[in-house]
Amino acid sequence: xxxxxxxxxxxxxxxxxxxxxxxxxxxxxxxxxxxxxxxxxxxxxxxxxxxxxxxxxxxxxxxxxxxxxxxxxxxxxxxxxxxxxxxxxxxxxxxxxxxxxxxxxxxxxxxxxxxxxxxxxxxxxxxxxxxxxxxxxxxxxxxxxxxxxxxxxxxxxxxxxxxxxxxxxxxxxxxxxxxxxxxxxxxxxxxxxxxxxxxxxxxxxxxxxxxxxxxxxxxxxxxxxxxxxxxxxxxxxxxxxxxxxxxxxxxxxxxxxxxxxxxxxxxxxxxxxxxxxxxxxxxxxxxxxxxxxxxxxxxxxxxxxxxxxxxxxxxxxxxxxxxxxxxxxxxxxxxxxxxxxxxxxxxxxxxxxxxxxxxxxxxxxxxxxxxxxxxxxxxxxxxxxxxxxxxxxxxxxx
Numbered sequence: 001x002x003x004x005x006x007x008x009x010x011x012x013x014x015x016x017x018x019x020x021x022x023x024x025x026x027x028x029x030x031x032x033x034x035x036x037x038x039x040x041x042x043x044x045x046x047x048x049x050x051x052x053x054x055x056x057x058x059x060x061x062x063x064x065x066x067x068x069x070x071x072x073x074x075x076x077x078x079x080x081x082x083x084x085x086x087x088x089x090x091x092x093x094x095x096x097x098x099x100x101x102x103x104x105x106x107x108x109x110x111x112x113x114x115x116x117x118x119x120x121x122x123x124x125x126x127x128x129x130x131x132x133x134x135x136x137x138x139x140x141x142x143x144x145x146x147x148x149x150x151x152x153x154x155x156x157x158x159x160x161x162x163x164x165x166x167x168x169x170x171x172x173x174x175x176x177x178x179x180x181x182x183x184x185x186x187x188x189x190x191x192x193x194x195x196x197x198x199x200x201x202x203x204x205x206x207x208x209x210x211x212x213x214x215x216x217x218x219x220x221x222x223x224x225x226x227x228x229x230x231x232x233x234x235x236x237x238x239x240x241x242x243x244x245x246x247x248x249x250x251x252x253x254x255x256x257x258x259x260x261x262x263x264x265x266x267x268x269x270x271x272x273x274x275x276x277x278x279x280x281x282x283x284x285x286x287x288x289x290x291x292x293x294x295x296x297x298x299x300x301x302x303x304x305x306x307x308x309x310x311x312x313x314x315x316x317x318x319x320x321x322x323x324x325x326x327x328x329x330x331x332x333x334x335x336x337x338x339x340x341x342x343x344x345x346x347x348x349x350x351x352x353x354x355x356x357x358x359x360x361x362x363x364x365x366x367x368x369x370x371x372x373x374x375x376x377x378x379x380x381x382x383x384x385x386x387x388x389x390x391x392x393x394x395x396x397x398x
Contacts, residue, residue: 001114002094004032004054004084005102006077009040010288014102014244016280017273019049021106029110030092034084036077038291059083065321070310071179072303073290078189079179081156082172089160089168101154103247104213105273107232107239112209113157120205121164123157124194125213126150130221137220140259144217147183149191154243155213156194163203170200180310210235215243216255224265228272232265244273248286295332297325305335 003022007015019031033050045053059080061067071079081099088094096117098110116123127145132138158164174193181189198204207213210222211234224239226232232239246252253270260266277286294300301323309315309322309331316322322331329336 001026001028001096001098001110001117002030002032002088002092003098003100003110004034004088005100005104006034006036006081006084007102008037008073008077008288008290008292009035010286010290011102012040012043012285012288013277013280013282016049017276018100018102018104018106020276020280022100022110023049025106025109026111030094032084032088034077034080036073036080036290036292040285040288054084054087056080059087063316063320065323066309066316066319067176068292069301069322070306072181072306073293075179075181075189076292078153079175081153081190082168082175085158085168086172089165093160095160096157097160098157099153099155100241101243101245103244104154104241105244105276106241108211110240112240113207113212116205116207117157117159120203121159121161122167122197122201122204123155123207124151124153124197124204125155125207127152127217128221129208129210129218132220134220137259140255141217141220148188149195151191151194151197152213152215152217152243153189153191153194154215154245155207155241161203163201167197167201167204171197209237211237211240213241213243214239215245216252216259217245219256219259219266224260224263224269226265228268232269242269242273244270247273247277292323294323295325295330296323297332299332304339305332308335308339 005015005018015033019033022029022031030051031049032052032054033048034054034056036056039053039055056068057064060083068076085097085099088097096114098113100106113123127148127150128141132142158168171190171193175190178187178193179189180187186192198206210218214222214224214234222234223236224232224234225236232242244252246255256263256266256270292301305322309319315331315334319331319334324330325332
């Protein structure tokens with residue numbers, strides 16, 4: 001069985017923990033590292049637990065630089081997941097391939113997953129497998145799943161069958177075209193697409209056993225016991241893999257306490273993972289800048305510059321490599337002169353896209369009807385408002 005993860009270089013310490021724990025419990029697994037970045041100095045594959053490196057430059061991506069530029073780092077590492085499956089199936093004639101997020105650690109073998117792939121071509125794990133009982137937990141987990149996706153795509157397993165490849169062709173194409181965090185349009189990278197998968201693909205298995213993909217989003221309905229040294233148990237079953245989502249932001253600790261209560265096993269698990277990441281180079285690599293987060297002159301790419309480029313096709317034609325600043329400053333110079341807040345008409349799609357995130361904070365003060373009326377008026381009249389002025393006007397409606 002083949003397993004892979006997708007990262008930028010600052011996630012190498014977490015990927016090392018994943019690979020090391022996977023090899024401890026499933027030594028025959030072949031592990032692939034899909035790297036959406038330039039390898040940092042000193043990365044020696046011969047000394048790593050990674051069996052194969054898949055550089056993003058080796059993937060079949062049309063108009064590579066333009067396509068990459070349209071994605072932020074998280075979107076990028078997610079958008080290439082389908083291509084990662086395709087590359088491993090094709091290059092290694094693999095029959096079973098599993099994707100795991102880099103912030104996962106494995107605590108027992110994957111035999112049950114491998115066996116399940118004999119019966120199904122596609123395996124998914126839901127965020128929750130039991131209804132919540134507490135109203136606060138409903139908001140924290142079930143409502144969140146409605147927003148971000150029923151299934152957690154930190155895990156996905158596919159078999160090299162007609163149905164598995166049919167799913168992969170569909171899902172991979174959706175990621176090439178629509179892998180954005182654009183919740184106002186119903187998109188959340190790769191995850192929301194999987195909500196459609198049970199309707200489209202009959203040969204799909206849902207892994208509901210509590211020991212798989214354990215994380216803060218299902219802790220309220222699962223009992224964690226034991227210890228890291230002697231073995232962790234989930235509802236009395238040996239933990240298979242834990243997903244440490246939210247570690248860097250601090251959300252992991254907060255949500256562990258909220259959903260898991262004062263459970264010493266969970267705090268021990270969190271401290272263990274922090275120590276493992278530190279031992280794998282977190283202090284050295286954790287803040288390593290991604291190659292695709294900066295222009296060729298070293299200056300950072302803003303979210304607004306990516307968004308504008310994403311929604312205006314003529315910009316990709318004019319600036320096929322938007323990172324390149326060598327020709328009269330390239331796209332960066334053009335954006336400084338013509339971007340939002342400057343003279344001229346900002347594109348409707350950019351204003352609406354940014355407004356969706358801004359309105360998350362003020363949705364209690366402004367009705368959707370008001371926002372829809374303003375956006376419709378913008379379409380009809382082409383109001384020459386810069387983004388900042390439009391947001392200021394919306395703020396006055398509180």
